[in-house]
Amino acid sequence: MTAPAGNPPVIVVMGVSGSGKSTVGRMLAQRLGREFGDADDLHSPGNVDKMGRGVPLTDEDRWPWLREVARWIEDRVAANVPAVMACSALRREYRRLLIPRPHEVRLVYLKGDRDLIARRMAARRGHFFKPDLLDSQFRDLEPPGPDEDPITVDAVDPAEEVVRRIVEALDADG
Template identity: 45%
Template structure:
């Protein structure tokens, strides 16, 4: 009998650790990992590199691509973790079209900690205090009915362990 694959979204604003935690989670549960940033269009990357926030239209095709990854993995019976900002409920709803049983890990933290992490990054297209502030303004934090919330002041290992315990993976 084939087991049900685990489909998980690790979400939060830039600097929250989506990629780092997402990779560790994927390793821990034997899943593939996809960093959503790797699937932005060239025009969206150029826009963010200029310090311009993306709008809903910029994200539409990107979110459909990500939902397709969830859909494909579910069809193949393979587990998948995607690290994606998924700032708004409607974005998460769009991702759920590919994975109705999607498990969501919401990484949150103080602006100060997020900013410190962003300033320490090298070679990432997401730059600037105002870009973080734009994401924080757009963020519609998921409620307890939608996601498992973890503070980024915890170690990545502790976040992964607690999330796995909560979802029973």
């Protein structure tokens, strides 16, 4: 399986916790016939424990994790393996690490307001990320700017509709 011409090998689906990154990313990967990766699976046990106790991660906690995510992405790019990675990628400096060459990685931003995300998180079961950490996510969030050429999709819509809009935007890119 190789990435189709005109589309970057890797698509990064970003947003705050609870925006639907994993659900949308998994569905998008399936629809496009791509490998799926979830950055949550690459967290260290210490990070998972910290978030499970309701303690926000610091940059010191995040950088080793982000380097693992960047390595996963780079491995797929180098092998020209089409993939989708779900990752919060909250800050611009994190995205610079994850997406050093924008022509090889496309950014999708799932945008949602705090009330919507809080309702989703309250309904979510079995996830290590505690809902009381949501404010720290919005505090750290730096929405991607036009220079990052994101596909921005409103997270309020059902996942199937979000995926449809992403696929339309990718098709429009060529």
